[in-house]
Amino acid sequence: MQFSSSLLEDAVNEFARLPGIGKKTALRLVLHLVKQDAALVQSFGETVLKMRQEIKFCQRCCNISDADVCSICSNSMRRHEMVCVVENIRDVIAIESTQQYNGTYHVLGGIISPLDGVGPDQLNIELLINRVQKENVQELIFALNPTIQGDTTIYYIQKKLQPHSINITTIARGIAFGGELEYADEMTLARSLQNRVPVERFVNY
Amino acid sequence: MQFSSSLLEDAVNEFARLPGIGKKTALRLVLHLVKQDAALVQSFGETVLKMRQEIKFCQRCCNISDADVCSICSNSMRRHEMVCVVENIRDVIAIESTQQYNGTYHVLGGIISPLDGVGPDQLNIELLINRVQKENVQELIFALNPTIQGDTTIYYIQKKLQPHSINITTIARGIAFGGELEYADEMTLARSLQNRVPVERFVNY
Numbered sequence: 323m324q325f326s327s328s329l330l331e332d333a334v335n336e337f338a339r340l341p342g343i344g345k346k347t348a349l350r351l352v353l354h355l356v357k358q359d360a361a362l363v364q365s366f367g368e369t370v371l372k373m374r375q376e377i378k379f380c381q382r383c384c385n386i387s388d389a390d391v392c393s394i395c396s397n398s399m400r401r402h403e404m405v406c407v408v409e410n411i412r413d414v415i416a417i418e419s420t421q422q423y424n425g426t427y428h429v430l431g432g433i434i435s436p437l438d439g440v441g442p443d444q445l446n447i448e449l450l451i452n453r454v455q456k457e458n459v460q461e462l463i464f465a466l467n468p469t470i471q472g473d474t475t476i477y478y479i480q481k482k483l484q485p486h487s488i489n490i491t492t493i494a495r496g497i498a499f500g501g502e503l504e505y506a507d508e509m510t511l512a513r514s515l516q517n518r519v520p521v522e523r524f525v526n527y
Numbered sequence: 528m529q530f531s532s533s534l535l536e537d538a539v540n541e542f543a544r545l546p547g548i549g550k551k552t553a554l555r556l557v558l559h560l561v562k563q564d565a566a567l568v569q570s571f572g573e574t575v576l577k578m579r580q581e582i583k584f585c586q587r588c589c590n591i592s593d594a595d596v597c598s599i600c601s602n603s604m605r606r607h608e609m610v611c612v613v614e615n616i617r618d619v620i621a622i623e624s625t626q627q628y629n630g631t632y633h634v635l636g637g638i639i640s641p642l643d644g645v646g647p648d649q650l651n652i653e654l655l656i657n658r659v660q661k662e663n664v665q666e667l668i669f670a671l672n673p674t675i676q677g678d679t680t681i682y683y684i685q686k687k688l689q690p691h692s693i694n695i696t697t698i699a700r701g702i703a704f705g706g707e708l709e710y711a712d713e714m715t716l717a718r719s720l721q722n723r724v725p726v727e728r729f730v731n732y
Binding site: 323324325326327328329330332333336339340341342343347349350351352353354355356358360362363364365366367368369370371372373374375376377380385386387388392393394410411412414415418419421 | 528529530531532533534535537538541544545546547548552554555556557558559560561563565567568569570571572573574575576577578579580581582585590591592593597598599615616617619620623624626
């Protein structure tokens with residue numbers, strides 16, 4: 323691409339560095355900003371700068387936070403004896419959006435994946451084990467993606483926690499709402515048969 | 528979406544205002560920036576701010592520019608008697624990328640489209656007519672999208688320029704390279720037959 327302006331070119335290159343944004347999309351976004359009111363673009367740039375400078379990670383659950391402890395961990399209305407273990411912050415937002423969970427979280431920051439060079443030491447596992455030892459955690463709910471790496475991570479943490487007598491569960495795997503039985507893979511269908519639920523419980527939900 | 532951080536929420540909302548970026552994509556982009564080095568994000572924000580504050584439009588051709596006159600208009604190696612009329616800056620970049628055109632441009636900033644409330648007065652048509660009157664323009668090449676609105680715009684400008692004896696052409700419309708005849712619409716096929724090219728010229732190209 324040939325640009326008549328180096329300011330334009332620099333801005334396009336910055337946007338094109340974002341994941342999933344190619345040069346053409348970057349150009350479209352930048353030309354949109356050029357057309358906008360200067361004050362709006364000012365607010366865009368400053369919000370991004372402020373976000374990166376001031377954002378923190380919760381010291382307790384590693385979730386993104388404005389303060390040292392996030393709004394979920396500092397909320398006394400939530401059940402602190404229940405910890406939902408997730409891979410990343412997006413998963414926290416997804417579960418919060420269901421409005422069905424009232425416990426706290428622990429963000430691992432990834433899952434164990436030797437092929438990608440991610441071992442247990444790169445994740446926030448030590449912190450989780452410290453939490454279980456020091457706080458009165460009674461149940462750990464694993465909400466990891468149903469992959470080999472997810473299962474490995476669950477297995478590893480569960481082994482580490484064997485000395486502690488806490489309840490360890492994982493979210494149910496089965497046929498998604500609106501999904502079709504005939505297109506489900508055997509693994510999912512087999513698991514959903516194994517973990518079948520009494521109908522009265524199912525209906526109450 | 529429920530956010531545990533207002534800084535995160537603000538940044539996601541800013542990104543989600545960009546065209547074609549929804550909340551989920553915005554979140555992905557912002558979380559990517561959170562993971563990046565602070566200096567890289569600083570450079571991102573500052574480049575965007577600088578771009579919007581300092582960018583100018585060429586006083587001659589309305590292209591985006593770092594100075595009052597763009598690098599194409601101020602280049603004495605280019606043929607200033609030839610002006611290619613385009614709808615927007617993206618089209619200038621597309622034509623420049625072919626490296627086949629050595630004239631100058633004129634960016635209309637849109638096309639005449641009464642249904643969208645765009646009349647000739649909102650476009651840089653007056654400036655183009657002034658250019659033709661004052662500068663030694665010999666050929667005007669219209670490179671507008673082949674739509675009714677594009678054709679209307681060509682017709683309008685051509686009428687306005689009738690007193691001046693200049694060459695007015697439009698880029699060829701026909702079967703695209705790699706396209707298939709049987710899938711071409713009748714209009715395109717009919718035009719490509721009408722405007723057939725002697726084979727020797729075609730081969731030389």
